[in-house]
Amino acid sequence: MKKFYTVDICGRKEDLPVMPLPSCVNICFFNLHGNVELTEYCAEKLAERIAGYEAEVILTAESKGLQLAHCMARNLGHKFYAVARKSKKLYMQDGISADAKTITTGEIQHLYLSAHDVELLKGKRIAIVDDVISTGAANAALEALCEKAGGNVVCRAFVLAEGDAKNRSDVEYLAAIPLL
Numbered sequence: 141m142k143k144f145y146t147v148d149i150c151g152r153k154e155d156l157p158v159m160p161l162p163s164c165v166n167i168c169f170f171n172l173h174g175n176v177e178l179t180e181y182c183a184e185k186l187a188e189r190i191a192g193y194e195a196e197v198i199l200t201a202e203s204k205g206l207q208l209a210h211c212m213a214r215n216l217g218h219k220f221y222a223v224a225r226k227s228k229k230l231y232m233q234d235g236i237s238a239d240a241k242t243i244t245t246g247e248i249q250h251l252y253l254s255a256h257d258v259e260l261l262k263g264k265r266i267a268i269v270d271d272v273i274s275t276g277a278a279n280a281a282l283e284a285l286c287e288k289a290g291g292n293v294v295c296r297a298f299v300l301a302e303g304d305a306k307n308r309s310d311v312e313y314l315a316a317i318p319l320l
Contacts, residue, residue: 149299149315150185154178158320166320170272170300172207182299182314183211186269189312191216193295195267197260199286201251201278202226205270208299212269222257224285226250236288240281251281253289261291268293273311274302274319 143158145168156168172179186208198221200209206223213221225232226249234255239248253261268282279296286293297312298305306316 145317145320147300147315147317149182152178152181156317167274167302168317168320170317172204172271172299179207180211183208183215185314186297186299186312187212187215189314190267190295190297193267194265195294196264197222197291198267198269199224199257199261199282199291200269201282204272208271209269212267212297220260222253222260224251224253224257224282226252228252229254236285238281238284238288240277249278249281251278251285253285258289261286261289264291265294266291268296270298272300272302272317273298273305273308273313276305276308279311 144155145158146153146155147168156170158166159169160166198209198213198218200206201224209221232252232254235253236258237250237252239250266286268279270278273279283293295312296310299314301311301313301316303319
């Protein structure tokens with residue numbers, strides 16, 4: 141029998157499957173991929189939460205933050221958003237990179253920004269957006285990319301804060317989930 145953790149995201153209840161990591165920690169797995177209604181709901185709530193920061197550009201990491209960033213950018217009236225890729229694409233040869241050690245794999249993850257996205261961030265007020273914050277490693281890599289690009293991070297927004305991330309005063313989030 142599958143175990144679930146029920147989280148309340150601003151009045152919307154979602155059953156998240158509890159999944160084991162190689163480190164023997166269990167996580168409440170949150171997945172926006174393919175769930176249009178949940179993505180739109182979370183994007184609307186997060187956009188409302190960060191509107192006062194007056195961010196000019198949203199920056200996210202692929203892949204689970206993509207559709208969230210897209211919907212939030214639309215809700216905030218932005219024409220573009222920037223995406224840090226996990227592999228260096230052919231069109232990214234003149235971009236920048238930063239590294240993060242992820243909780244899910246324990247491996248070093250490389251994040252890359254294209255020259256186009258570097259220019260998009262340069263001199264702008266940036267909102268870092270993603271689905272879940274846990275250790276903050278991916279967030280730190282996104283901040284490093286933003287700094288290298290000459291952008292100014294004005295807020296960090298996540299649907300869920302996992303474990304001790306709920307105690308951070310420098311992030312906005314809609315709900316907290318435990319590490320089990």
